[in-house]
Amino acid sequence: MQKLVQGVHNFQMEIVGAQRDFFRRLAEGQTPIALFITCSDSRISPNLLTQTEPGDLFILRNAGNIVPPYTPSTIGGEAATIEFAVSVLGVHDIIICGHSHCGAMKGLLNPESLKDTPAVEHWLGNAEATRRIMKEKYSDLDGERLLTATVEENTLVQLENLRTHPSVRAKVAAGKLNLHAWVYKLETGEVFDFNPLEGQFVPLSERPAAESESKLIRRIERSI
Numbered sequence: 001m002q003k004l005v006q007g008v009h010n011f012q013m014e015i016v017g018a019q020r021d022f023f024r025r026l027a028e029g030q031t032p033i034a035l036f037i038t039c040s041d042s043r044i045s046p047n048l049l050t051q052t053e054p055g056d057l058f059i060l061r062n063a064g065n066i067v068p069p070y071t072p073s074t075i076g077g078e079a080a081t082i083e084f085a086v087s088v089l090g091v092h093d094i095i096i097c098g099h100s101h102c103g104a105m106k107g108l109l110n111p112e113s114l115k116d117t118p119a120v121e122h123w124l125g126n127a128e129a130t131r132r133i134m135k136e137k138y139s140d141l142d143g144e145r146l147l148t149a150t151v152e153e154n155t156l157v158q159l160e161n162l163r164t165h166p167s168v169r170a171k172v173a174a175g176k177l178n179l180h181a182w183v184y185k186l187e188t189g190e191v192f193d194f195n196p197l198e199g200q201f202v203p204l205s206e207r208p209a210a211e212s213e214s215k216l217i218r219r220i221e222r223s224i
Contacts, residue, residue, distance in 0.1 A: 022053075032058040034093040035085040037158070039065045043186055044099055058085045064104030065096055067158045068126045070165040079165060086167040086177065094162065097182040097191075098155040105150045109134065126161075130154040152201055155181045156194060 016023055036046045037060045046052075046059055060081045068078055085091045098105075107114050107124060108131050114121040133153050134146070141149055159181045162168055171177035181194035183201055192201035 026055050030055050030058070030089065032056055032085070032089055032091055034058070034095055035060065035082065035091045036095050036097065037061075037065055037067060037162075038095075038097040038184075039063065039099055039102060039104065041099060041102065044097075044184060046097070049097075049184060049191070058089060058091060060085075063120060063123060064102065064108070064127055064154065065098050065158060066104075066123070066126045066154075067096065067161040067165075069161045082162070082165050083167045086165075086171055092176065093178045093180060094168070095180045095182055096155055096158050096162065097184055098151045099184040100148065100151060100186050102147070102151050105130075105147060105154060108154075109146065109150060127154055127157065130157045133157070152183055152194075155183055159194075 033052070033056050036050070036057045038044055038046055040061045040063050046057055047054070050057065058081075060078060062078065066078075067082070068074065068076065070079055082094075085094070104120075104124060104127075107117075107120060108127050111121065114124070130150065130153050134150050137153075138146060138149050159179055162179060163172065168177065168179075172179065181201075182204065183192045184190075185192070191204040193204040194200070195202045
């Protein structure tokens with residue numbers, strides 16, 4: 001705890017003191033670039049990863065970077081956060097970012113390990129589609145290869161769940177919102193982005209910065 005307290009003191013003296021105008025502007029309101037949905041894992045820092053400043057990202061975190069499908073009877077914090085980001089803040093991009101060595105995905109693959117954490121077990125029910133995909137499609141994999149594939153498939157499953165949210169569906173249909181699936185590799189710092197044209201995750205460094213998922217999908221539709 002002392003490390004955190006000392007950090008706050010340093011922040012107030014060295015950071016806020018040197019950038020008072022910046023922090024005053026933050027108090028006037030927020031206009032984030034994107035909604036960033038990622039895991040609660042302590043090893044992930046969205047602002048560090050994207051080299052952004054306070055106010056640039058609206059961040060939603062939970063175990064497994066999960067987005068429960070939208071149903072009016074089970075609206076929770078995730079749905080409210082997504083709706084606020086899209087309908088009130090007007091973000092133009094939503095990123096769902098999974099990561100390597102994800103404990104939630106390990107639990108999904110090994111449900112017996114969750115017997116002492118019933119809340120976690122219940123929460124991972126929102127990734128049941130991921131578990132079934134892994135069972136049907138990846139029975140030949142094991143170990144790290146299986147975990148990596150699970151992380152990737154789960155990110156795509158949650159992206160599809162995101163599309164069930166009315167605010168998201170409306171903005172995507174109007175061409176005002178782009179959706180992205182990323183996977184962050186902890187041990188190398190690499191970020192992989194799902195490319196619909198190739199049907200796989202590719203290093204983000206290989207993707208043109210201005211090309212969005214919606215543009216890629218339109219290109220696919222034109223080629224069919």
